[in-house]
Amino acid sequence: xxxxxxxQLKLLELAELDSRAAQLRHQRAHLPEIxxxxxxxxxxxxxxxxxxxxxxxxxxxxxxxxxADREVEQVKTRRERDRNRMETGQxxxxxxxxxxxxxxxxxxxxINTLEDAELEVMEQxxxxxxxxxxxxxxxxxxxxxxxxxxxxxxEKQREIDAKLAQVTGDRxxxxxxxxxxxxxxxxxxxxQKGVGAAHxxxxxxxxxxxxxxxxxxARIRSAPEDDxxxxxxxxxxxxRTDESGL
Numbered sequence: 001x002x003x004x005x006x007x008q009l010k011l012l013e014l015a016e017l018d019s020r021a022a023q024l025r026h027q028r029a030h031l032p033e034i035x036x037x038x039x040x041x042x043x044x045x046x047x048x049x050x051x052x053x054x055x056x057x058x059x060x061x062x063x064x065x066x067x068a069d070r071e072v073e074q075v076k077t078r079r080e081r082d083r084n085r086m087e088t089g090q091x092x093x094x095x096x097x098x099x100x101x102x103x104x105x106x107x108x109x110x111i112n113t114l115e116d117a118e119l120e121v122m123e124q125x126x127x128x129x130x131x132x133x134x135x136x137x138x139x140x141x142x143x144x145x146x147x148x149x150x151x152x153x154x155e156k157q158r159e160i161d162a163k164l165a166q167v168t169g170d171r172x173x174x175x176x177x178x179x180x181x182x183x184x185x186x187x188x189x190x191x192q193k194g195v196g197a198a199h200x201x202x203x204x205x206x207x208x209x210x211x212x213x214x215x216x217x218a219r220i221r222s223a224p225e226d227d228x229x230x231x232x233x234x235x236x237x238x239x240r241t242d243e244s245g246l
Contacts, residue, residue, distance in 0.1 A: 001181065001182070001185065001227075001228040002224075002226045002227065002228065003179060003181075003182045003226060003228050004179075004226060005225045005226060005240075007177070007178055007179060007182055008182075008197075008228065008237070008239050008240070009239060009241070010174060010177055010178055011178070011182070011186055011196070011197035011237060011239055012197060012199055012239050013174050014171065014174045014175060014178070014186065014196075014197070015195045015196065015197040015198065017167050017170055017171045017174065018171070018190055018194070018195050018196070019194075019195050020167050021164060021167045021168070021171070022194050022195070024160050024163055024164050024167065025164070027160060028156075028157055028160045028161075028164075031153055031156055031157070033149045033150075033152050033153035033156070034153060036149055037146060037149050037150060037153065040142055040145060040146050040149065041146070043142060044139065044142045044143070044146065047135055047138050047139055047142065048139070050135055051132065051135045051136070051139065054128065054131050054132040054135055055132060057128045057131075057132075058125065058128045058129055058132050061121060061124055061125040061128055062125060064121050064125075065118065065121045065122060065125055068114060068117055068118035068121055069118065071114050072111060072114045072115055072118055075107055075110050075111050075114060076111060078107060079104060079107040079108070079111065082100055082103060082104055082107070083104060085100070086100055086101075086104075182228065185228070185237065186237060189235065189236055189237065192235075193207065193234065193235070193236055195207065195236070196236060196237060197236055197237040197238075197239055198231065198234075198236045198237070198238060198239070199238075199239055199241065199243070199244075200212075200220070200229070200238040200239060200240050200241070200244040200245075200246075201241070201243045201244060201245070202243065202244070202245045203217055203244070203245040203246075205231045205233065205234060205236070205238060207231060207234045207236040208231060208233045208234035208236070210231075210233050210234075212231075212232075216232060217245075217246065220238070220240065220244075220246060221246045225240075
């Protein structure tokens with residue numbers, strides 16, 4: 001392929017812009033906040049799962065405590081009813097009185113047993129609620145940090161996007177100055193390599209950073225100025241200048 005040396009030099013400007021754009025995209029995709037956000041989101045999910053499990057425990061113990069409360073109240077109501085019947089003289093038969101007294105003793109024991117069980121459930125519920133409250137605090141802390149990081153990430157990405165827009169705006173006029181066949185070759189190589197052209201400086205390819213051997217240098221030295229030279233190693237377009245060492 002042939003191309004005016006001035007157009008070949010223009011490729012270096014285009015390559016510099018494309019390299020800058022690639023750097024900005026890489027920077028955007030690898031902001032330190034992104035990794036920390038991913039880590040915190042995973043932690044947030046884990047705490048959320050723990051929160052769900054802890055809430056189930058609290059709900060179950062709450063239901064168990066309410067059930068225990070009802071049982072205690074039911075037995076106490078029965079005790080008060082029987083005691084009232086005895087105190088008001090509703091039961092006069094000695095055998096019935098004796099049976100009622102035994103039943104009151106049994107009810108007292110039942111109440112004590114139920115109240116002990118109720119107390120145990122209340123203690124378990126208090127501990128479970130503390131666990132749930134602690135997880136809520138952790139969630140709030142993680143959410144606050146996430147909001148801070150997301151804000152910082154978004155601000156940095158906006159700044160990078162503005163720079164990318166500037167690079168894109170500068171690139172179009174540079175590309176428009178190139179002949180279509182040279183630009184098409186460059187674009188094809190750019191898709192493959194990231195940057196399609198490189199400066200030949202001090203006998204080294206600016207794309208793959210390899211020093212060309214003597215025979216390759218001799219070939220390039222003898223090639224007409226308007227020949228489009230390609231690096232044998234990376235296949236990028238090599239642009240010759242006074243710094244090429246030819």
